[in-house]
Amino acid sequence: MNWNKQNILAIDIGNSRVKMLDNNLFFAFDLSYDDWLKKVGINVCDNSYSKIIISSVNDKAYKQLTKLLKEKGCTFINANEQIEKSTLVDFSRVQGMGADRKLGLIGAFGDYEPPLAVVDCGTAITINVLVEPNIALGGAIFPGLRTQARALHQFTSMLPEVEPIAISYCCGINTVEAIQIGVFNSVVGGIREILQKVSRNRLKRKKPQVVITGGDGSIIAENLNGFDVYLEPELILKGLQKLAKSVNIL
Numbered sequence: 001m002n003w004n005k006q007n008i009l010a011i012d013i014g015n016s017r018v019k020m021l022d023n024n025l026f027f028a029f030d031l032s033y034d035d036w037l038k039k040v041g042i043n044v045c046d047n048s049y050s051k052i053i054i055s056s057v058n059d060k061a062y063k064q065l066t067k068l069l070k071e072k073g074c075t076f077i078n079a080n081e082q083i084e085k086s087t088l089v090d091f092s093r094v095q096g097m098g099a100d101r102k103l104g105l106i107g108a109f110g111d112y113e114p115p116l117a118v119v120d121c122g123t124a125i126t127i128n129v130l131v132e133p134n135i136a137l138g139g140a141i142f143p144g145l146r147t148q149a150r151a152l153h154q155f156t157s158m159l160p161e162v163e164p165i166a167i168s169y170c171c172g173i174n175t176v177e178a179i180q181i182g183v184f185n186s187v188v189g190g191i192r193e194i195l196q197k198v199s200r201n202r203l204k205r206k207k208p209q210v211v212i213t214g215g216d217g218s219i220i221a222e223n224l225n226g227f228d229v230y231l232e233p234e235l236i237l238k239g240l241q242k243l244a245k246s247v248n249i250l
Contacts, residue, residue: 007023007048007049008023008049008051008241009021009043009044009049009051009053010053010238010241010244011040011055011240012055012100012240013031013054013056013058013061013062013065014031014057015031015058016031017029017030018031018040018061018065019234019237020043020044021234021238021240022043022049026234031058031061037064040065041068044069051077052077053076053077053079053082053240053243053244054076054077054078055079055099055236055240056080057099057100077243077247079099079240079244083099083106086243086246087246088106088109088134088242089102093136093137097128097136097138100126101118101126101128101139103235103236103240104118104211104213104235104236104239105128105136105239106242106243107213107232107235107236107238107239107242108130108211108235109130109242111238112209112211112230114131114132114134115130115131115206115209116129116130116209116210117129117139117198117209117210117211118130118213118235119217119220120236121144121212121213121214121216121220122144122214122215122216123143123146124147125140125141125143125190125191126139126140126141127139127140127195129198129202131202131203137202139194142190144187144216145164145183145216146164148186148187149161149163149164152179152183159175160175160176160179162180162183163180164180164184164219165180165184165219166184166222167180167181169181170185188220188223188224191220191224192224192225192226192227195207196226207227210227210228211230211232211235212224212230212231213233213234217232217233218231218233
């Protein structure tokens, strides 16, 4: 699929960070810093973009940014609204799928041929499946590496909170190692099991291409054997850019 070249700025506002993709140039700002809005505003309004598209799960930060853009006379596309109108991927068979899950499939479609699975490895692990010609089947959601590790600490009186890492052996000789082994293998094993079931039950045993994104994507991609795995750290932002290219601005 060929996309017309345009000067598009994609902005994804999360709970703790705002991420931006200017063509292939990536920026990120921490929302905990008081000057984040000024920094984002300088990058957005002091450059010439054919389109600005914004996705957000943070209503407060979204209102702050869009207010600034309006004050500076910058027009923008609300991705959360535009996804509902888009025909890039057929989401008619699923209900309640979040914008990030949809944008991941939009970002992968066209660069990778269906059947494919997008695995987003962050606070939650989401697995989303796309089949020919461009139909989303839905997927699965379960706790991510750090969420599992944090939960073990918060909901027990004795277990420490540990940093999840990829670990090759199966028997930890202390509590920290035991947690790391359990958390890492539960996530990788859970992803593999779901993908294998998708292959058997929905794809006539054909294996999907697996596109991995998210903050913990690299650690998962390196250890998910048995599938063709592709790492796309900024897949959501690429999905935003593709969505923007499909929108006609009068």
